[in-house]
Amino acid sequence: MNESFIEYALYFSYFLLVVGLLAAIILPLIKSLDNPKSLIKVGISVVGLVLLFVIMRATASSDLAQNPKFISIGISEAVLKSVGGMLSTVYVLMFIAILGIIYSEISKGLK
Numbered sequence: 001m002n003e004s005f006i007e008y009a010l011y012f013s014y015f016l017l018v019v020g021l022l023a024a025i026i027l028p029l030i031k032s033l034d035n036p037k038s039l040i041k042v043g044i045s046v047v048g049l050v051l052l053f054v055i056m057r058a059t060a061s062s063d064l065a066q067n068p069k070f071i072s073i074g075i076s077e078a079v080l081k082s083v084g085g086m087l088s089t090v091y092v093l094m095f096i097a098i099l100g101i102i103y104s105e106i107s108k109g110l111k
Helices: 003-032 037-059 068-072 077-110
Strands: none
C-alpha cells in the first residue's frame, strides 16, 4: 500500500473523530435549549463528577518511592496524584454502576 494513502486515511479518520465528538456534544446541547431545566440536571451531574475527582485526587498517593522507575521516566508527584485520582474515580463510578445494576435487577424481580 502506498504510504501517502495511509497517511491521508489516518488524517481523515482524525477528522471524522472530531466531527463525531463535536456532534455528540453540540447536538444534545441544542436539543436541551428547548427545555432549559434539563441543563440543570446536566450541570449538577458534571459538578458531582468534578467534585468526586477532586476528592479522589486529594486522597491519592503521590509517593514516588514506591516505584523508582517512575522517577527515571520523568513522572512527577502531581502526575502520579492525578492518575491515581482518575483511577480511583473510575473505580468508584464502576462500583456505583454495579450497585445500580444489582438494585435494578432485584427491584424487577420483586415486581
